[in-house]
Amino acid sequence: MIPLSWYIGLSAVIFIIGLIGFLVRRNLIIMFMSIELMLNSINISLVAFSHYLQDIKGQIIVFFIITVAAAEAAIGLAILVALFRNKNSIHTDDIAEMKG
Amino acid sequence: MNPLPFPDLMPFAPEIIMLSAATLLLMLELFVKNRTIISAICLAASMGVILILPQSQGITFNGMFINDGYSMYFKIIFIVGLVMTILISLKYIDRERPQRGEYYSLLLFATSGMMIMASSKDLVVLFLGLELMALSTYILAGIKPLNIKSNEAAIKYFMLGAFSSAFFLYGLALLYGLTGSTDIYQISERLRQTEPTLPLILSMIMIVVAFSFKIAAAPFHMWAPDVYEGSPTSVTAFMSVGPKAAGFAVIGRVFYVAFESIQSDWSIALIVIAVLTMAVGNILALCQRNIKRMLAYSSIAHAGYMLIGIIAGTSESLHSVLNYLLIYAFMNMGAFAIVILLEKGEDIEDYNGLARSHPIVAAIMLVFMFSLVGIPPTAGFVAKFNLFLAAINAGYLWLVIVAVIFSSISAFYYLRIVMNMYMRDNISETPEILLSPSLGIAIFVSLVMVVAIGIVPSLVVG
Numbered sequence A: 001m002i003p004l005s006w007y008i009g010l011s012a013v014i015f016i017i018g019l020i021g022f023l024v025r026r027n028l029i030i031m032f033m034s035i036e037l038m039l040n041s042i043n044i045s046l047v048a049f050s051h052y053l054q055d056i057k058g059q060i061i062v063f064f065i066i067t068v069a070a071a072e073a074a075i076g077l078a079i080l081v082a083l084f085r086n087k088n089s090i091h092t093d094d095i096a097e098m099k100g
Numbered sequence B: 001m002n003p004l005p006f007p008d009l010m011p012f013a014p015e016i017i018m019l020s021a022a023t024l025l026l027m028l029e030l031f032v033k034n035r036t037i038i039s040a041i042c043l044a045a046s047m048g049v050i051l052i053l054p055q056s057q058g059i060t061f062n063g064m065f066i067n068d069g070y071s072m073y074f075k076i077i078f079i080v081g082l083v084m085t086i087l088i089s090l091k092y093i094d095r096e097r098p099q100r101g102e103y104y105s106l107l108l109f110a111t112s113g114m115m116i117m118a119s120s121k122d123l124v125v126l127f128l129g130l131e132l133m134a135l136s137t138y139i140l141a142g143i144k145p146l147n148i149k150s151n152e153a154a155i156k157y158f159m160l161g162a163f164s165s166a167f168f169l170y171g172l173a174l175l176y177g178l179t180g181s182t183d184i185y186q187i188s189e190r191l192r193q194t195e196p197t198l199p200l201i202l203s204m205i206m207i208v209v210a211f212s213f214k215i216a217a218a219p220f221h222m223w224a225p226d227v228y229e230g231s232p233t234s235v236t237a238f239m240s241v242g243p244k245a246a247g248f249a250v251i252g253r254v255f256y257v258a259f260e261s262i263q264s265d266w267s268i269a270l271i272v273i274a275v276l277t278m279a280v281g282n283i284l285a286l287c288q289r290n291i292k293r294m295l296a297y298s299s300i301a302h303a304g305y306m307l308i309g310i311i312a313g314t315s316e317s318l319h320s321v322l323n324y325l326l327i328y329a330f331m332n333m334g335a336f337a338i339v340i341l342l343e344k345g346e347d348i349e350d351y352n353g354l355a356r357s358h359p360i361v362a363a364i365m366l367v368f369m370f371s372l373v374g375i376p377p378t379a380g381f382v383a384k385f386n387l388f389l390a391a392i393n394a395g396y397l398w399l400v401i402v403a404v405i406f407s408s409i410s411a412f413y414y415l416r417i418v419m420n421m422y423m424r425d426n427i428s429e430t431p432e433i434l435l436s437p438s439l440g441i442a443i444f445v446s447l448v449m450v451v452a453i454g455i456v457p458s459l460v461v462g
Helices: A004-024 A028-053 A057-087 B010-028 B035-055 B069-096 B102-119 B123-141 B148-179 B184-193 B198-215 B223-230 B233-258 B260-285 B291-312 B315-341 B359-373 B379-393 B397-423 B437-455
Strands: B058-060 B065-067
Touching (some): A004 B148, A028 A057, A028 B148, B010 B035, B010 B058, B010 B065, B035 B102, B065 B069, B065 B102, B069 B233, B069 B315, B069 B437, B102 B233, B123 B148, B123 B233, B148 B184, B148 B198, B184 B233, B184 B260, B198 B260, B223 B233, B223 B291, B233 B260, B233 B291, B233 B315, B260 B291, B260 B397, B291 B315, B291 B379, B291 B397, B315 B359, B315 B437, B359 B379, B379 B437
Antiparallel strands (some): B058 B065
8 A cells, every 4th residue: 555645745846847847938828837737746645645534525626626727728728829919929928018 | 524514605605706797708709709698797797796795704625714894894994995806907908918817807806816815814815815815916927928018017026926925825834833723823823832942933933924025015015016017007006906905805814823822933023024014115106207107116115014913903993904905906097097087197297287287187196196196084094093093092192103204294195196196287298088987987996985984974884
């Protein structure tokens, strides 16, 4: 049996990879993928907790998170398409109409 | 196993009204081209919510949803914000983007999300309400698809909003692992029995970060000025009141109840954030040329003042935060209504000589600016006075002194607009004003409320 701490460690590592990806990368799609990575790392830890606590609630939360992430992806990509039509770029350095 | 009994829907009735109105509008906008009818439906739904609110107290959905005095007060604030937004956007949004009705539907969906947030007794419900609110406001920020500033506002808001949601969820997952529950009251009970551990502190910090994004508190405020500037002004007005109040609603519920046992830890984290927020908001507002950006920094600063009330941790201070949010809703909505009234008025220079060309508009703006600074006899003074008094009673004198110093700095940038209006001459042509009846009503109501609460504080205090 794999101990709980391994799952939590894996989840923390993936979360941090996503976090660094979001902060370092400059392409909006890759930044968005980093957010998805963070959300999925949370799903791993929730499922692991749910199994070790012998409580179904954690797995139900995972379904909610997956659903919300799908809605978020739909809206985020729609906004991205609208931006790309006007700007012809999805690089964050090019998106600097407003500053200060 | 017995099937679960059918849930008591009465505590959820306000949300049901709001959500059905929002869904109805989605379909109705296909056939009804008259915006006045659509906004009348929104106003009717808001009235329905207000009327049914007092009868809808209780806990439902297996203890996941609670409608108590606390959430009812917040719902009134959300409805005030919604009604004001609808009134000020009636003509404005037609000018900005004709032939689209989903604007009103999204406003109602966002408000439903906030109402669910304020009423959530369970962190999962809180998360769903938060996302319903956030996803709707992302679209509202980008409601002008051909305007590049609006696109940029939407993408920035979306990216950072989704990022902060991930933080909240990580905090939620850790809390679930620690306590085996997502119910806020059960978490509180189980945490009281154990010593604070590192994962608990980590989860608290994650949730502080997530909520700081939502209320635009420094150092997680960087999205706010860009989003406020790029969004249509009516949406900016909506965002500066509703989602901020919703953020405070969940901060109050989660920190006062779930994290009750580690109050000394989270109050330290919030003190740092509050001082930083007041400093960043007030100092960066000094060098803004665009009035929407300036109001964005001012709303950051106000979030800092309100955090003091949360930190103080007494029921008196929590009450003063609620009052502050209601008063802030009126004065901020009023200021944004004036910004909408002057079509070209996005630049602070555009206000030069306004007192000569439009003396009444200038005088009304003067009242709102005085109220935002906190000069008596306006409502802003009552709000700040009560908040600071509650914090002093709770023993946070030094924090109040810091807040008062920053508050006096804020007088500079608010009164600069007053100075531009009254003491400078207009170089270019006189600005046009676009008064519609609904906008007039919105300005009148907020003006009356700001002055009335300022003169008779007992209207809201107590």
